Amino acid sequence: MSRRLKLASGGLILAIAAAAGVLVALRGLEPRLHRSVTGALSEALESDVTLGRVSLAPFPLRLTARDLVIRHHGRTDIPPLIVVQSFVVDLKPMDLWSSTVEHVRVDGMEVHIPPKDETGKRPLPKAGDGGGGEGPPLVVRRFTATNTRLAIIPRTKDKNPKVWDIYELEMDDLGAEAPARFRAALTNPIPYGTIESAGRFGPWDAAEPGASALEGEYAFAADLGTIKGLRGHLDASGSMGGTLEQIVTRGETRTPDFTLTALEGASLPLTTTYDALVDGTKGDVELKRVDIMLGNSPLQARGVIEGTHGLRGKRVVLNVTATAVNLAELLQLTSKAKPPMARGTVSVDAAFDLPQGDADVMDRLELEGSFKAERLRFADAGVQDKIDTLSRRGQGRPTDESIDNVASNVTSKFALRKRALTYRGLAFTVQGASIKLDGTHRLGSRTLALEGEVLLKASASNTLTGFKRWMVKPFDSLLRKNGAGTRLVIRVEGTQDEPKVGLELGKTLRGQ
Numbered sequence: 001m002s003r004r005l006k007l008a009s010g011g012l013i014l015a016i017a018a019a020a021g022v023l024v025a026l027r028g029l030e031p032r033l034h035r036s037v038t039g040a041l042s043e044a045l046e047s048d049v050t051l052g053r054v055s056l057a058p059f060p061l062r063l064t065a066r067d068l069v070i071r072h073h074g075r076t077d078i079p080p081l082i083v084v085q086s087f088v089v090d091l092k093p094m095d096l097w098s099s100t101v102e103h104v105r106v107d108g109m110e111v112h113i114p115p116k117d118e119t120g121k122r123p124l125p126k127a128g129d130g131g132g133g134e135g136p137p138l139v140v141r142r143f144t145a146t147n148t149r150l151a152i153i154p155r156t157k158d159k160n161p162k163v164w165d166i167y168e169l170e171m172d173d174l175g176a177e178a179p180a181r182f183r184a185a186l187t188n189p190i191p192y193g194t195i196e197s198a199g200r201f202g203p204w205d206a207a208e209p210g211a212s213a214l215e216g217e218y219a220f221a222a223d224l225g226t227i228k229g230l231r232g233h234l235d236a237s238g239s240m241g242g243t244l245e246q247i248v249t250r251g252e253t254r255t256p257d258f259t260l261t262a263l264e265g266a267s268l269p270l271t272t273t274y275d276a277l278v279d280g281t282k283g284d285v286e287l288k289r290v291d292i293m294l295g296n297s298p299l300q301a302r303g304v305i306e307g308t309h310g311l312r313g314k315r316v317v318l319n320v321t322a323t324a325v326n327l328a329e330l331l332q333l334t335s336k337a338k339p340p341m342a343r344g345t346v347s348v349d350a351a352f353d354l355p356q357g358d359a360d361v362m363d364r365l366e367l368e369g370s371f372k373a374e375r376l377r378f379a380d381a382g383v384q385d386k387i388d389t390l391s392r393r394g395q396g397r398p399t400d401e402s403i404d405n406v407a408s409n410v411t412s413k414f415a416l417r418k419r420a421l422t423y424r425g426l427a428f429t430v431q432g433a434s435i436k437l438d439g440t441h442r443l444g445s446r447t448l449a450l451e452g453e454v455l456l457k458a459s460a461s462n463t464l465t466g467f468k469r470w471m472v473k474p475f476d477s478l479l480r481k482n483g484a485g486t487r488l489v490i491r492v493e494g495t496q497d498e499p500k501v502g503l504e505l506g507k508t509l510r511g512q
Contacts, residue, residue, distance in 0.1 A: 194221055452489070
């Protein structure tokens with residue numbers, strides 16, 4: 001028994017000694033590994049490389065390192081090409097003699113793609129062109145990264161770097177000559193949300209990163225409430241393909257509860273389908289075509305989404321057209337009143353400009369264009385009665401009750417700035433009469449300040465009945481102007497819900 005115990009003890013001591021010897025041997029390898037890693041990276045990437053502590057563990061075989069900094073050609077005028085807080089390489093014994101690594105895990109990595117030089121090229125290392133370039137390229141079978149930031153630095157100083165915050169990234173067969181499969185999860189700042197994408201990327205074009213191929217699919221979920229003035233949940237999905245500098249993307253968005261909070265109106269469902277061209281090196285987007293469905297109203301848009309140096313977010317510049325907007329639905333965005341004050345069909349052609357900034361959307365939004373509303377009828381019986389009366393008088397048939405529920409047409413040029421709508425040539429027409437106005441409509445206070453003229457087909461006396469008709473008849477010739485039987489100058493004040501119309505008698509008589 002004693003002999004067996006001694007043999008076992010001796011075996012344990014030998015095992016401990018062997019393990020200790022392995023550890024000592026591995027510790028002795030660490031300085032050489034440090035020099036090997038920095039030397040290989042420096043030579044392969046033609047860069048200055050600094051590296052913190054390197055350690056090697058035997059069970060499982062694993063290399064751990066910290067504080068890696070790679071600066072191409074010693075460029076100190078721009079951020080380092082790559083900064084890594086820590087990385088872990090899981091190895092198999094055979095990996096020590098091959099060009100394949102099973103798994104690399106990286107945390108806290110920042111990649112800065114430098115701006116283009118005078119020749120239009122980005123000064124980047126060409127992997128494989130260094131002294132070690134004769135051997136096969138290093139292939140990482142599985143690469144995972146957390147807390148990664150990719151920043152592409154523009155050449156022009158009036159542009160901000162395009163930054164992608166990638167909190168999860170997985171790539172397979174990275175470094176191979178074929179495209180690498182990827183899965184990524186990103187944070188989008190404005191509107192705040194998450195983007196999940198998967199597909200194939202590469203092979204990486206070190207001489208011109210923008211030419212690196214990319215294809216895949218993505219899904220985006222965002223809270224529009226992170227943009228002041230909006231509310232709603234947006235879901236988007238689509239496909240992408242092309243190169244990093246010219247990504248062709250197609251997709252659709254769904255917002256079931258789109259709301260303009262500043263107007264205190266109701267919400268409407270909003271869906272879009274789009275074709276766009278994205279410059280992944282800048283983050284700018286050219287919207288080739290956007291088909292919009294707001295409620296049951298179809299609109300079309302095209303334009304650009306682009307950044308400006310020193311300003312947070314993106315500027316959106318669009319041309320928006322529509323031929324069949326449902327006015328009743330559109331008015332729901334501006335008022336919760338039910339039913340909407342009017343119904344009809346609206347066509348629009350407008351330039352849309354939403355600059356960057358943290359202010360409310362309605363304070364930043366600028367619109368300029370024209371619209372036409374056809375077959376307009378008012379929900380309020382009192383308002384519609386006034387329209388019917390205007391048509392009867394305009395036709396010289398003030399007591400004809402068969403003229404009822406008259407449809408109106410409205411056209412105008414307009415501009416919206418700082419929540420104020422300015423109308424130029426606002427024309428309101430019904431059978432027998434037309435009204436032409438200029439002025440403003442302030443959306444915040446919902447107040448009106450308009451002035452213009454009323455043109456009636458009939459002479460002034462024929463718009464009245466009884467004693468009034470004979471009292472006005474001597475003035476028929478005085479009020480007959482501009483090809484109309486009667487011309488009156490009016491002003492419209494009050495609120496959009498309760499407008500007040502007043503006659504400018506002096507201007508009417510003077511023909512101003």
